[in-house]
Amino acid sequence: MSALLEVSGVTKSFDGFKAIDNLSLSVNEPELRAIIGPNGAGKTTFMDLVTGKTRPDSGTIRYGELSRDLTAMSEAQIARAGIGRKFQKPTVFEDQTVLENLTMALAAPRNPLNVLLRRPDRSARAAAVAEEVGLEKDLNKRAGILSHGQKQWLEIGMLLAQEPRLLLVDEPAAGMTTAERERTTAMLVEAAKTRAVVVIEHDMEFVRRLKCRVTVLHEGRSLAEGSLDHVCADPRVIDVYLGR
Ligand code: ADP
Numbered sequence: 001m002s003a004l005l006e007v008s009g010v011t012k013s014f015d016g017f018k019a020i021d022n023l024s025l026s027v028n029e030p031e032l033r034a035i036i037g038p039n040g041a042g043k044t045t046f047m048d049l050v051t052g053k054t055r056p057d058s059g060t061i062r063y064g065e066l067s068r069d070l071t072a073m074s075e076a077q078i079a080r081a082g083i084g085r086k087f088q089k090p091t092v093f094e095d096q097t098v099l100e101n102l103t104m105a106l107a108a109p110r111n112p113l114n115v116l117l118r119r120p121d122r123s124a125r126a127a128a129v130a131e132e133v134g135l136e137k138d139l140n141k142r143a144g145i146l147s148h149g150q151k152q153w154l155e156i157g158m159l160l161a162q163e164p165r166l167l168l169v170d171e172p173a174a175g176m177t178t179a180e181r182e183r184t185t186a187m188l189v190e191a192a193k194t195r196a197v198v199v200i201e202h203d204m205e206f207v208r209r210l211k212c213r214v215t216v217l218h219e220g221r222s223l224a225e226g227s228l229d230h231v232c233a234d235p236r237v238i239d240v241y242l243g244r
Contacts, residue, residue, distance in 0.1 A: 004029035004196045010059030019045040021220035032192035034199045034207045037217035043200045047168050052078040084164035088171045090151035094144030102126035105158035133157035149180030166196045173206040185209045
């Protein structure tokens with residue numbers, strides 16, 4: 001286990017307001033990490049900074065064994081370097097089947113496997129990914145008729161098909177049934193066995209089931225880090241986040 005992502009002293013202001021304030025945070029490979037914090041804490045800005053959508057005012061974001069400086073790379077270069085992001089709302093191709101969606105993701109230019117896999121191998125690999133996300137029985141279904149949870153899983157599958165080293169996931173459990181949440185937990189835990197997975201999540205019960213290290217963000221700073229029980233016992237966290 002070693003640090004894959006190293007965020008050091010990063011600050012990002014919008015019109016003088018510090019959305020991220022001298023934040024330092026590192027993520028190992030492999031690791032499952034949850035980032036929690038109240039609205040406006042800076043969680044989305046953090047993901048925007050890592051993926052190159054936003055640039056920091058100061059500080060460094062280093063990635064991989066070569067400690068590449070992500071702040072000097074374009075969004076496309078960062079994606080090609082193996083950083084995938086799942087937004088809250090699923091964005092699958094509704095008119096295409098599950099298999100077609102996964103095959104397209106496998107053929108994506110940013111996918112390092114796309115030049116290695118011949119067309120028949122892509123279908124086999126797509127079917128294997130479908131199994132990883134519990135959609136093996138739905139390969140020929142149009143994505144548009146899937147449930148909300150299944151669409152989220154398909155999109156997770158489309159990202160996994162691109163073999164990310166670091167996967168950033170924004171509130172995967174939102175709008176899911178209890179059974180769907182449980183499957184999503186298992187999927188993320190499994191995915192994080194071989195890569196870094198960072199999950200932004202509001203739902204404490206969901207975070208508890210992930211059984212992972214938690215970082216609490218508040219006003220753009222890391223307020224506490226450790227197991228969920230550890231951070232929930234921290235008086236500063238109780239004050240600002242749990243409101244008890
Ligand atoms: P979270 O995801 O934790 O709810 P955000 O990262 O979305 O928090 O936002 C952190 C703070 O930065 C908020 O106060 C938000 O209004 C502000 N912010 C984020 N993006 C912008 C932007 N593009 N322009 C101005 N303010 C922004």
